[in-house]
Amino acid sequence: SYRIAVFASGQGSNFQALADAAARNELGGAEIVLLVCDKPMAPVVARAEQAGIEVFLFQPKDYPSREDYEREIAAELTKRSVDLIVLAGYMRLLTSVLVEPYAGQMINIHPSLLPAFPGVRAIEQAYNYGVKLTGATVHLVDGGMDTGPIIAQRTVTIEEGEGIASIEERIHGIEQCMYPKVVSWFAQGLIQIEGRKVTVLHAPSSKA
Numbered sequence: 001s002y003r004i005a006v007f008a009s010g011q012g013s014n015f016q017a018l019a020d021a022a023a024r025n026e027l028g029g030a031e032i033v034l035l036v037c038d039k040p041m042a043p044v045v046a047r048a049e050q051a052g053i054e055v056f057l058f059q060p061k062d063y064p065s066r067e068d069y070e071r072e073i074a075a076e077l078t079k080r081s082v083d084l085i086v087l088a089g090y091m092r093l094l095t096s097v098l099v100e101p102y103a104g105q106m107i108n109i110h111p112s113l114l115p116a117f118p119g120v121r122a123i124e125q126a127y128n129y130g131v132k133l134t135g136a137t138v139h140l141v142d143g144g145m146d147t148g149p150i151i152a153q154r155t156v157t158i159e160e161g162e163g164i165a166s167i168e169e170r171i172h173g174i175e176q177c178m179y180p181k182v183v184s185w186f187a188q189g190l191i192q193i194e195g196r197k198v199t200v201l202h203a204p205s206s207k208a
Ligand code: GAR
Pocket: 008, 009, 010, 011, 012, 013, 014, 015, 088, 089, 090, 091, 109, 110, 111, 119, 120, 121, 122, 172, 175
């Protein structure tokens, strides 16, 4: 089977959407074999336990460097023959220890239309900037901050006078819909990568 590991640090609404899709057999046959989490108190941990998914928990402060904990994560991934790393609100930069071996096999979801508003608090950045159109992006992870090749994007049109809470809710809604679809494309071998150009090969439903 196609085996994925989800990395998350927080609420885990995207993790939940992926776990629910897997349970409904809507993840292209992919199986979530591990949650990697850097925050023992994060709500996502309870979600994984509820779904019967193994958790690798760690605290960055227990390690001398990022490379040190990433080597441990890499060993956990190798042990479980993970095919794809799915970052879902994992709020840490990755080093070459994980980025290099998983080049083309690690994806991230970001709550803006990249390359606009990379980094933290992207929804707030876009709102404060006054954009009329925003959205969410799924991209491959490279060494930069939200810079890797784009796989899928969906838009949210900001209504006149709309508040940030409402925009946030709508962006989270499209994320939870698009991320399981993108993972299912990977699991079905429909993703072709040529430099920055990512193509989704013919699929019954290839719209995120
Ligand atoms: C999501 O909106 C995701 O796009 C964002 O964190 C949220 C996690 O929510 N990620 C980033 O901002 C990455 N730079 P969740 O824990 O409920 O899935």
